[in-house]
Amino acid sequence: MNNNHVMLVLHDSQIDIEKWVQVGINLAGESGTLLLRALILVPEGQSASEYVTQAQQWRNLLNPFASSHDIIEDDLRIFVDTEPIKRVIEEIQQTGANRVLLQWAGPNQRTAGMATNDLLQTVPADLILVGREGWANEGPILLSLKGGPNLSLGIEAARALSPEAAITLFHAADHRHDTPDLEVVMRAEPTINRTVTAVTQTARGILRESTHHKAIVMGSKLQYDPVKQGISIVEALYDLTTLPIILVRAWKPERLFFHTPFQSHAAEPDVSGSVDRWFAEHTFHSDHFADLRALMTLKEKRGVTISVGLPTLNEAATIEKVIQTIKSSLMDDLPLIDELVVIDSDSTDDTVERAKSMGIPVYQHPAILPEVGSHRGKGEALWKSLHVLKGDLIAWVDTDITNIHPRFVYGLIGPLLQRPSLQYVKGFYQRPIQMGKKLQAVGGGRVTELVARPIFNLFYPELSGFIQPLSGEYAGRRTALEQVPFFTGYGVETGLLIDLLDRFGLDAMAQTDLDVRVHTNQPLDKLGKMSFAIMQVFIARLESRYGVQLLDRANRSMKLVIQEAERFALEVERIGDEERPPIVSLLSYLERNGPLEYVTA
Numbered sequence: 035m036n037n038n039h040v041m042l043v044l045h046d047s048q049i050d051i052e053k054w055v056q057v058g059i060n061l062a063g064e065s066g067t068l069l070l071r072a073l074i075l076v077p078e079g080q081s082a083s084e085y086v087t088q089a090q091q092w093r094n095l096l097n098p099f100a101s102s103h104d105i106i107e108d109d110l111r112i113f114v115d116t117e118p119i120k121r122v123i124e125e126i127q128q129t130g131a132n133r134v135l136l137q138w139a140g141p142n143q144r145t146a147g148m149a150t151n152d153l154l155q156t157v158p159a160d161l162i163l164v165g166r167e168g169w170a171n172e173g174p175i176l177l178s179l180k181g182g183p184n185l186s187l188g189i190e191a192a193r194a195l196s197p198e199a200a201i202t203l204f205h206a207a208d209h210r211h212d213t214p215d216l217e218v219v220m221r222a223e224p225t226i227n228r229t230v231t232a233v234t235q236t237a238r239g240i241l242r243e244s245t246h247h248k249a250i251v252m253g254s255k256l257q258y259d260p261v262k263q264g265i266s267i268v269e270a271l272y273d274l275t276t277l278p279i280i281l282v283r284a285w286k287p288e289r290l291f292f293h294t295p296f297q298s299h300a301a302e303p304d305v306s307g308s309v310d311r312w313f314a315e316h317t318f319h320s321d322h323f324a325d326l327r328a329l330m331t332l333k334e335k336r337g338v339t340i341s342v343g344l345p346t347l348n349e350a351a352t353i354e355k356v357i358q359t360i361k362s363s364l365m366d367d368l369p370l371i372d373e374l375v376v377i378d379s380d381s382t383d384d385t386v387e388r389a390k391s392m393g394i395p396v397y398q399h400p401a402i403l404p405e406v407g408s409h410r411g412k413g414e415a416l417w418k419s420l421h422v423l424k425g426d427l428i429a430w431v432d433t434d435i436t437n438i439h440p441r442f443v444y445g446l447i448g449p450l451l452q453r454p455s456l457q458y459v460k461g462f463y464q465r466p467i468q469m470g471k472k473l474q475a476v477g478g479g480r481v482t483e484l485v486a487r488p489i490f491n492l493f494y495p496e497l498s499g500f501i502q503p504l505s506g507e508y509a510g511r512r513t514a515l516e517q518v519p520f521f522t523g524y525g526v527e528t529g530l531l532i533d534l535l536d537r538f539g540l541d542a543m544a545q546t547d548l549d550v551r552v553h554t555n556q557p558l559d560k561l562g563k564m565s566f567a568i569m570q571v572f573i574a575r576l577e578s579r580y581g582v583q584l585l586d587r588a589n590r591s592m593k594l595v596i597q598e599a600e601r602f603a604l605e606v607e608r609i610g611d612e613e614r615p616p617i618v619s620l621l622s623y624l625e626r627n628g629p630l631e632y633v634t635a
Contacts, residue, residue, distance in 0.1 A: 320445025413526030
């Protein structure tokens with residue numbers, strides 16, 4: 035069997051997926067590759083975002099297979115769309131797939147939003163449409179093919195469906211076309227143990243012969259015309275038998291020279307629809323990556339190293355638990371991460387001493403890259419941490435989390451390991467809020483809901499699907515993070531999202547549900563400062579996008595209301611972030627890390 039680049043496309047999960055995957059493996063051959071794709075059809079008028087749970091269920095079903103066979107490329111995709119099959123067609127050239135094995139709804143039904151005739155015309159690869167199950171049962175297979183490329187493809191499909199099965203070749207004689215020498219065909223294909231030739235009443239002959247077989251494999255041209263020829267043989271047989279029918283069509287690009295393919299949905303930008311699809315297809319859950327040994331295997335397969343940076347500023351109450359939880363589970367028990375480092379911002383409590391007592395490196399961010407000076411702020415610490423962290427994948431986790439769990443790391447790293455095309459992953463979670471001595475289930479993330487998400491929706495709707503764009507837990511590939519600037523303070527998360535979107539596109543980004551995050555909630559006056567800084571970042575990016583100048587005319591200081599026992603007044607504080615350039619532009623960084631190959635959109 036030839037070695038092929040096969041794409042297995044499924045749309046109904048109520049099947050024996052293991053058997054389908056095995057057919058794909060058989061079709062690919064020992065040196066081939068198999069891509070797994072699942073399609074979710076969104077009815078017209080519904081939002082694709084409503085199908086996020088179904089997309090996650092598909093991942094749960096397919097992920098075990100993606101990691102269990104060497105020939106299966108584990109960058110599986112779930113397409114959620116009103117016509118998801120078109121997304122497959124768009125992807126075929128990008129992936130180099132030359133065979134498509136598709137779960138078929140039958141000749142009279144639309145398969146994932148497309149009629150059979152359109153599938154035959156537009157899928158630019160050898161196409162194997164498999165209708166109904168039952169073909170995996172051992173037993174002879176009936177081939178109804180006239181010859182040529184479809185005959186070779188049909189034989190490959192039959193052997194992939196049931197490698198040990200005998201094959202009967204039912205040949206419909208056609209005086210208008212050359213017919214193959216059946217004896218030559220049988221000598222070349224020992225699994226064909228008998229042939230049957232029909233001159234008339236082809237459909238009746240196939241139906242009569244099929245009673246002794248487990249499945250029927252039929253050939254099709256690029257299209258069939260029911261108006262000219264009456265009802266097609268395929269349609270007739272599909273109604274008359276309950277046997278699985280497999281329709282094969284060998285790809286001949288030259289026959290479509292004058293054919294105009296369908297218009298891609300991307301030709302007419304629909305930001306809202308794109309975000310809905312992104313939300314369904316790029317929203318993960320940390321539970322999906324809880325099998326740490328499977329992640330370790332995937333890490334070794336990818337050949338990458340992983341670093342975790344812990345930014346700190348007076349986190350003595352929580353730092354030891356954070357370090358212990360991550361280190362014991364993800365380094366000592368299983369070396370999923372290669373490096374755990376604290377990046378401190380001149381804490382005045384004993385955060386640093388406690389971190390050092392746990393046996394991990396601790397850096398003061400003002401001491402990193404001293405030649406470029408130093409600014410206050412978390413963003414500055416993250417930017418400088420790129421110079422000392424060594425991993426190919428870098429995750430940052432805030433250190434004020436009181437319910438710390440390894441999922442805050444593996445939930446971010448997992449999507450990057452599974453999907454090489456992803457460059458950046460944000461965490462989101464439920465955020466309870468402390469009300470006196472009580473913990474209220476909801477209410478956290480006030481700046482997110484009152485400032486960040488409304489402005490993202492106004493000016494950067496592509497990013498409106500991020501549930502918590504300001505979350506402090508995120509991970510990315512070094513080759514992406516080092517190419518974008520960092521704001522030094524509260525605006526670092528906002529700036530990263532916008533700049534990564536502009537450089538790599540939305541499809542390179544994802545988000546992961548990290549369940550529940552409990553931490554000390556900030557008072558309103560600090561949230562006001564945060565909001566003030568974040569709005570300046572938005573304005574700075576809008577200036578560059580639209581060629582306007584606003585910040586030069588804006589007031590960069592904020593009047594804070596002071597209400598104390600013996601004081602009621604206004605206090606002025608200058609609040610705003612500096613912008614650090616992409617760290618790869620620093621000679622000292624290049625000297626330490628060496629030239630790298632960069633990913634672009």
